[in-house]
Amino acid sequence: MAGGSGTRFWPLSRRKTPKQFLSIGTDKALIVETIERLAPLIMPDRVKVVAGISHTQTLRETYDHLPTEAYITEPCARNTAPCIGLAAVTIAHENPDAVMAVLPSDHHIGDAETYRQLVKLAVKRADEGEFVTLGIQPTRPETGYGYIECDPDENLENEGARAPVFPVRQFVEKPDKATAQTYVETGRYLWNSGMFFFKASELLAAFEQHLPEMYDRLMQVSEVMGDPDYADKLDTLFSDFQSISFDYGIMEPLSQTSSPCPIRVIPAQIGWNDVGHWAALEDFAEFDDARNVIDGDAIIVDSHNNIVHSNSGTVALVGVEDLVVVHTPDATLVMPKNRSQDVRAVVDALKVQGKDELL
Amino acid sequence: MAGGSGTRFWPLSRRKTPKQFLSIGTDKALIVETIERLAPLIMPDRVKVVAGISHTQTLRETYDHLPTEAYITEPCARNTAPCIGLAAVTIAHENPDAVMAVLPSDHHIGDAETYRQLVKLAVKRADEGEFVTLGIQPTRPETGYGYIECDPDENLENEGARAPVFPVRQFVEKPDKATAQTYVETGRYLWNSGMFFFKASELLAAFEQHLPEMYDRLMQVSEVMGDPDYADKLDTLFSDFQSISFDYGIMEPLSQTSSPCPIRVIPAQIGWNDVGHWAALEDFAEFDDARNVIDGDAIIVDSHNNIVHSNSGTVALVGVEDLVVVHTPDATLVMPKNRSQDVRAVVDALKVQGKDELL
Numbered sequence: 162m163a164g165g166s167g168t169r170f171w172p173l174s175r176r177k178t179p180k181q182f183l184s185i186g187t188d189k190a191l192i193v194e195t196i197e198r199l200a201p202l203i204m205p206d207r208v209k210v211v212a213g214i215s216h217t218q219t220l221r222e223t224y225d226h227l228p229t230e231a232y233i234t235e236p237c238a239r240n241t242a243p244c245i246g247l248a249a250v251t252i253a254h255e256n257p258d259a260v261m262a263v264l265p266s267d268h269h270i271g272d273a274e275t276y277r278q279l280v281k282l283a284v285k286r287a288d289e290g291e292f293v294t295l296g297i298q299p300t301r302p303e304t305g306y307g308y309i310e311c312d313p314d315e316n317l318e319n320e321g322a323r324a325p326v327f328p329v330r331q332f333v334e335k336p337d338k339a340t341a342q343t344y345v346e347t348g349r350y351l352w353n354s355g356m357f358f359f360k361a362s363e364l365l366a367a368f369e370q371h372l373p374e375m376y377d378r379l380m381q382v383s384e385v386m387g388d389p390d391y392a393d394k395l396d397t398l399f400s401d402f403q404s405i406s407f408d409y410g411i412m413e414p415l416s417q418t419s420s421p422c423p424i425r426v427i428p429a430q431i432g433w434n435d436v437g438h439w440a441a442l443e444d445f446a447e448f449d450d451a452r453n454v455i456d457g458d459a460i461i462v463d464s465h466n467n468i469v470h471s472n473s474g475t476v477a478l479v480g481v482e483d484l485v486v487v488h489t490p491d492a493t494l495v496m497p498k499n500r501s502q503d504v505r506a507v508v509d510a511l512k513v514q515g516k517d518e519l520l
Numbered sequence: 521m522a523g524g525s526g527t528r529f530w531p532l533s534r535r536k537t538p539k540q541f542l543s544i545g546t547d548k549a550l551i552v553e554t555i556e557r558l559a560p561l562i563m564p565d566r567v568k569v570v571a572g573i574s575h576t577q578t579l580r581e582t583y584d585h586l587p588t589e590a591y592i593t594e595p596c597a598r599n600t601a602p603c604i605g606l607a608a609v610t611i612a613h614e615n616p617d618a619v620m621a622v623l624p625s626d627h628h629i630g631d632a633e634t635y636r637q638l639v640k641l642a643v644k645r646a647d648e649g650e651f652v653t654l655g656i657q658p659t660r661p662e663t664g665y666g667y668i669e670c671d672p673d674e675n676l677e678n679e680g681a682r683a684p685v686f687p688v689r690q691f692v693e694k695p696d697k698a699t700a701q702t703y704v705e706t707g708r709y710l711w712n713s714g715m716f717f718f719k720a721s722e723l724l725a726a727f728e729q730h731l732p733e734m735y736d737r738l739m740q741v742s743e744v745m746g747d748p749d750y751a752d753k754l755d756t757l758f759s760d761f762q763s764i765s766f767d768y769g770i771m772e773p774l775s776q777t778s779s780p781c782p783i784r785v786i787p788a789q790i791g792w793n794d795v796g797h798w799a800a801l802e803d804f805a806e807f808d809d810a811r812n813v814i815d816g817d818a819i820i821v822d823s824h825n826n827i828v829h830s831n832s833g834t835v836a837l838v839g840v841e842d843l844v845v846v847h848t849p850d851a852t853l854v855m856p857k858n859r860s861q862d863v864r865a866v867v868d869a870l871k872v873q874g875k876d877e878l879l
Binding site: 171172458460462463471473474475476477478479480481484486488489490491492493494495496497500503504506507510511514516519 | 530531817819821822830832833834835836837838839840843845847848849850851852853854855856859862863865866869870873875878
């Protein structure tokens with residue numbers, strides 16, 4: 162899923178190059194890392210990238226290792242349920258029983274080796290007909306993520322397996338601080354990573370049950386696949402899709418209405434980070450001796466605990482602390498790390514001022 | 521005098537474009553403001569610019585209003601005494617009794633109208649054979665400037681004149697804080713602005729008396745003027761000149777050894793600023809409602825008391841205070857205002873790292 166259009170990494174992220182196309186605390190663009198991280202398991206010709214036309218374009222320009230068929234173009238933005246539904250009918254059209262791994266393209270995973278082992282396990286379980294997700298072992302009572310409640314006393318996997326597999330009790334929305342605290346303390350809650358594994362056919366059955374109207378439209382899409390004017394027909398059909406998230410439209414009702422819940426979660430300690438804002442780099446990037454995180458050319462004088470990013474050119478700091486400083490040729494951002502979430506205010510101001518060239 | 525090569529306005533100032541070629545808190549480059557400020561008094565064909573070849577080149581590229589004869593090229597850097605001496609013999613070669621106004625090219629003057637009136641008065645006195653300087657009325661016990669002690673009880677100018685003219689007692693070097701404090705309290709001390717007015721012939725007589733060896737060389741330069749290989753000959757002669765400042769080599773001994781001292785000072789309240797470092801902009805540039813000084817495109821969110829400069833591109837600040845932020849396409853500088861003097865450390869680091877393209 163490469164359709165995200167976040168603004169929290171401005172001025173590095175722009176409309177044409179949102180977060181997934183950036184190297185933030187990483188060697189390569191996050192989406193390229195996402196693809197290449199699984200290269201030992203998934204051949205390039207089995208990779209599908211779902212995104213709007215401008216983002217697939219951006220990827221093709223910067224990463225030419227995928228065949229044309231890899232790109233599934235969303236005619237317009239309709240949130241994740243239609244996105245994953247479109248991918249499912251496309252894949253099912255080739256092979257209904259294919260196992261899909263649905264992966265966000267803009268996350269960082271520090272321990273790729275462990276991650277691949279868990280993916281292997283998830284794919285195995287999905288191939289047996291289950292819905293599987295990776296649940297991130299919480300390291301703090303984070304209020305910015307959804308949680309998955311599981312039953313950690315009921316390991317469904319063999320003793321010898323790489324990791325346990327637990328039944329999911331429920332998906333829960335972003336909690337308040339106190340609730341998050343209890344979640345972490347019980348040991349029954351994991352962060353919802355947004356990574357899902359299932360057979361295309363199983364998923365489409367879930368669509369039929371929980372989003373029947375969308376399912377009907379997806380079947381209409383499936384029927385016109387291969388038509389010479391498929392793109393036009395998809396345009397028309399897709400714009401009528403309900404804009405709804407996959408979690409809310411499929412996973413939550415699936416966990417509630419089916420008994421027992423058919424969803425499995427694999428607890429994952431894989432150095433996961435959703436790279437939510439500039440200050441998140443401190444969670445996984447390397448520090449210099451003065452605890453600065455520096456990506457790009459920099460001259461650091463008497464400065465500590467800063468995050469510096471420059472994709473070209475040099476950033477010079479003298480006597481500053483706890484700042485985020487991002488230099489691009491046409492824009493520079495300076496803010497305290499604890500204001501990282503407020504980059505949106507800058508982007509909003511740029512919109513108001515009509516500075517489209519910077520968006 | 522356009523030969524300065526300061527580094528304190530990096531990353532805006534570079535070797536090819538030191539401070540005098542920058543618009544810092546001003547509409548035009550400081551040197552252009554210096555020339556145009558006096559345009560009502562001094563025609564372009566009476567302007568001489570003394571600088572090394574690369575800096576005269578920079579000026580010719582950006583300001584094409586001066587005739588070729590305006591440029592006096594210093595073959596190498598030898599401080600201000602040889603610089604002014606070379607200008608003096610060049611001007612004396614045309615007209616020995618011409619009055620020279622020696623002016624730094626990198627200062628800001630807020631009240632140009634008053635300044636021109638004082639220059640007019642200074643030129644009148646110089647035409648009568650005196651050495652005249654403008655002394656800036658101190659506004660604080662500054663330790664970064666030289667001072668001029670005068671005798672404020674002895675106004676040499678008519679009552680009806682625009683300003684008084686006082687005899688100079690002595691030129692004194694940069695004082696310590698306590699001394700500066702007493703200087704300001706006595707009311708007898710003015711800041712040395714580096715602006716001097718005298719007849720070329722009078723100045724050369726002072727060279728003969730106080731820097732006799734340099735005077736001899738200047739006469740040799742004068743003799744070869746107009747030769748087809750003048751530039752080559754000047755090259756050879758000039759490199760042997762003693763590197764010494766005009767204040768130290770001429771004005772100080774002139775004030776000490778001649779009795780009575782032939783130097784006059786006109787107290788000047790002209791909004792003078794030597795634009796010594798980034799934080800100096802606060803002394804004369806305009807503030808926004810949040811007391812930020814902003815030159816160039818900027819998005820300011822919850823940020824106060826900052827100095828922002830961008831010659832191209834946009835600077836965005838979120839929740840920061842008391843910073844200097846300078847954006848250029850290939851480099852960004854961030855520091856607290858009170859570290860403005862330490863830009864040198866960045867330039868030194870660039871030199872050590874061999875990043876010549878940023879110097």
